[in-house]
Amino acid sequence: MLSASPSRRYLPSLASLRALEAIDRLGTATAAADELALTQSAVSRQLQVLEDQLGIELFIREKRRVRLNKAGERYVKDIRAALEQITRASMHLHLHPGAGGLSLAILPSFGMRWLVPRLAHFATLHPDVTVNLSTRLTPVAFQSEPFDAAIQYGAGDWDGCHSLLLREETLIPVCSPNFQNGRAMTGAADLSALPLLHIQTRPDAWRSWLEAHGAPPPKTAGTRFDQFSTITQAAIHGLGVALLPDFIAEQELAAGRLVTAYDGPTRSMGAYYLVWPKDSGTNAALQVFRDWIATQSEDEDGLPR
Numbered sequence: 332m333l334s335a336s337p338s339r340r341y342l343p344s345l346a347s348l349r350a351l352e353a354i355d356r357l358g359t360a361t362a363a364a365d366e367l368a369l370t371q372s373a374v375s376r377q378l379q380v381l382e383d384q385l386g387i388e389l390f391i392r393e394k395r396r397v398r399l400n401k402a403g404e405r406y407v408k409d410i411r412a413a414l415e416q417i418t419r420a421s422m423h424l425h426l427h428p429g430a431g432g433l434s435l436a437i438l439p440s441f442g443m444r445w446l447v448p449r450l451a452h453f454a455t456l457h458p459d460v461t462v463n464l465s466t467r468l469t470p471v472a473f474q475s476e477p478f479d480a481a482i483q484y485g486a487g488d489w490d491g492c493h494s495l496l497l498r499e500e501t502l503i504p505v506c507s508p509n510f511q512n513g514r515a516m517t518g519a520a521d522l523s524a525l526p527l528l529h530i531q532t533r534p535d536a537w538r539s540w541l542e543a544h545g546a547p548p549p550k551t552a553g554t555r556f557d558q559f560s561t562i563t564q565a566a567i568h569g570l571g572v573a574l575l576p577d578f579i580a581e582q583e584l585a586a587g588r589l590v591t592a593y594d595g596p597t598r599s600m601g602a603y604y605l606v607w608p609k610d611s612g613t614n615a616a617l618q619v620f621r622d623w624i625a626t627q628s629e630d631e632d633g634l635p636r
Contacts, residue, residue, distance in 0.1 A: 343381050348410050350377040351389070355407045360397055415474040416610060433460060433616040436467040436481035440559035441603055444578050445498065446482065453623050460616045468532065468557065473608040479617050480607035484532065487604050494606045495621065497628045500599040502540060502574045504592040505584065510569040516592055519544035526571030527553040528562050533599070536574050540597045563589075 353363035354374065364371045378397070382389055389403035399407060437446060442464060450462065470489060471481040487494045504522060515521050519541060527537050527549050538548050554570060556562035559579055566573040567583065572592045575583075576599070583589040605624055611617060 341385075343384055344377075347377045347381040347384075348414065350374050351381060351403075351407055352411050352414055354378070354397065355399055355403075355411075412610070418475070433462050433480070433614075433620050434465070434478045435462055435620075436465050436471045436476070436478045438468070438482055438484060438603070439466045440576075440579055441482060441484070441498075442466065443560075444582070445603070449627050453620070456623065457619055460619055462620065471606070479611065479614055480605055480620070482603060483606050484603055485601050487602065489606055491610075492606045492608055494604040495625060495628070497603045497605055497624065498578070499602040501577045502536060502597050502599050503577055503580045503584075504540070504572050505566055505575055505580050505589040506572045506592045507567055507569045508587070508590050510566075510571070511590055511592065519546040519593055522572055522593060523547045524550050526551065528565055528571045528573040529553050529555045530559060530562050530574075531555055531557045533574070536599070540574055543597050544593075 349367060350363060350369075353366050354360055357363050357366060360371050360374050360378075364374045367374065369377075375397070378390060387402055389399060389406060390397050391400050447464075453460075453462070465478070467481065470483050470485070471478050473481075473492070482497065483489070483494075484500075487496060514525065516525075523541055523546050529537060537553070541548060554565065556565060559575065562573050563575060563579060563583060565571070566575070567588045575589075580589065584591065605621065607617060607621070
């Protein structure tokens with residue numbers, strides 16, 4: 332038997348709630364009206380209707396300016412979270428009209444080298460769950476992007492999210508065999524004077540690595556790259572020495588395309604995590620994927636836990 336629906340008084344119109352959220356975020360009724368494609372007077376009417384319906388004043392009106400009072404500030408936080416949840420649910424339904432879909436944002440190199448080789452195993456165990464992958468170099472904004480979860484690099488402390496450690500990272504200094512020939516690399520300090528290749532997502536990686544080995548900081552700025560795939564190719568073609576995660580470097584080292592510039596791996600300050608919003612609710616596909624990927628997480632030696 333279905334329960335009775337809530338009183339209409341406590342179910343304001345979506346138009347009024349959108350006007351409330353917009354004026355809080357944008358600061359003025361004029362800006363809110365522009366975003367919502369309404370007139371300023373229409374926005375003002377929506378706000379008045381909302382106050383009348385709730386029986387509570389939410390705004391302080393000063394001449395031509397409207398701003399939220401304390402009650403309005405508390406209320407809009409809950410409303411914004413509810414609107415974001417509706418948006419995510421609608422995006423998910425649009426992408427996955429049937430059951431069993433999961434939208435996952437991944438870091439390009441980690442996804443290609445670590446996750447994708449394992450997905451065939453997941454597909455065998457759970458053929459009813461489709462995992463759709465998109466690459467992202469920066470943390471996902473779950474409130475505005477249609478993702479159920481993401482694989483991200485960091486310390487595991489993203490606001491409003493749960494996280495599951497997948498793999499810690501060890502950095503290895505590597506270069507091409509031709510680049511190494513004729514260059515003295517007997518100690519970490521020798522690397523300071525060489526052309527060093529940098530990755531945008533780890534701007535202090537070389538400085539930290541050299542400091543950990545008692546070596547001076549880099550003597551030149553060095554070339555910067557936005558992805559590990561490009562910095563790896565740059566190292567292979569002799570542009571300089573790169574600090575690569577071990578899961579990327581090991582394949583190139585085994586193939587002889589790269590060699591270790593100095594035997595001194597260093598644990599990175601971050602690690603790779605599966606991240607998902609705390610308010611994800613009962614997403615069955617996410618729960619199945621999360622339980623599976625937990626069995627694939629690795630210890631510091633790169634072995635399954």
